[in-house]
Amino acid sequence: LVKGYYPYTGILGHEFVGEVVEAQDASWIGRRVVGEINVVCHRCEQCRNGRPTHCENRTVLGIVRRDGTFAEYTQLPLTNLHRVPDSLPDELAVFTEPLAAALEIQQQIQIKPADRVLVVGAGRLGQLIAQTLALTGCDLRVVARHVRQQELVRARGLKVLSEEEIQPWRWDVVVEATGSPDGFSLARQAVRPRGTLVMKSTYQGEMSVNFSSIVVDEINIVGSRCGPFEPALRLMESRQVDPTVLISDEFKLDEALKAFERAAQPGVLKVLVEI
Numbered sequence: 001l002v003k004g005y006y007p008y009t010g011i012l013g014h015e016f017v018g019e020v021v022e023a024q025d026a027s028w029i030g031r032r033v034v035g036e037i038n039v040v041c042h043r044c045e046q047c048r049n050g051r052p053t054h055c056e057n058r059t060v061l062g063i064v065r066r067d068g069t070f071a072e073y074t075q076l077p078l079t080n081l082h083r084v085p086d087s088l089p090d091e092l093a094v095f096t097e098p099l100a101a102a103l104e105i106q107q108q109i110q111i112k113p114a115d116r117v118l119v120v121g122a123g124r125l126g127q128l129i130a131q132t133l134a135l136t137g138c139d140l141r142v143v144a145r146h147v148r149q150q151e152l153v154r155a156r157g158l159k160v161l162s163e164e165e166i167q168p169w170r171w172d173v174v175v176e177a178t179g180s181p182d183g184f185s186l187a188r189q190a191v192r193p194r195g196t197l198v199m200k201s202t203y204q205g206e207m208s209v210n211f212s213s214i215v216v217d218e219i220n221i222v223g224s225r226c227g228p229f230e231p232a233l234r235l236m237e238s239r240q241v242d243p244t245v246l247i248s249d250e251f252k253l254d255e256a257l258k259a260f261e262r263a264a265q266p267g268v269l270k271v272l273v274e275i
Ligand SMILES: [Zn+2]
Pocket: 040, 041, 042, 043, 044, 045, 046, 047, 048, 054, 055, 056, 057, 058
């Protein structure tokens, strides 16, 4: 958002854990919660047909026409909230939204144990995607550029592949999680004919793609965004996924600009802001 891929002005922040201080239903007050970021109308064509995250009238926390969470207070409908289990510390719970986004891949496509799966990009989302795909038992490799990213992948018992080692037309499923045209190009070359390319990044501006080759190779392209919160909470509660290793630093809200600078440094994966 800061780079300007979407013209948003307002308070940023959409990954959070917080406590309910005011609610119509008083039973929510005092509860520790995470929240789904799409606020939807329940009336439009998309909502009525089971695609609420694509609501035509949606606002999105800290992204589309709705102030986000880098603030003392924020507002969401109660239907967006999920209670955080007591055994889940804030440092884990704050990852629910991106972990849910990682899990969306498995909501959309079936990953078989025999599949060769490549995750291109080992930033914040790439790491979470790798951890969740590993649970399927598939033959998984992760393309990680920075040494720190490689260490984190290996620390989870997962295998790193360098860009040079990627064999073209080999992978059944390739997940693009770099957000860069170079990353897309790598991912595109890796996927086998009739394989699936999962697009997990947004891109700044427009991107040039050779679509003829995608037609010729009969590639399935799957755009993938927000995912289910409850499985994300469950996987962290059982510690099958542990995103806390991604945390590089923590700042108070009045040092938020420092937090942004820190987050922009190479190899820094996640910076928390405490409010
Ligand atoms: Zn709607």
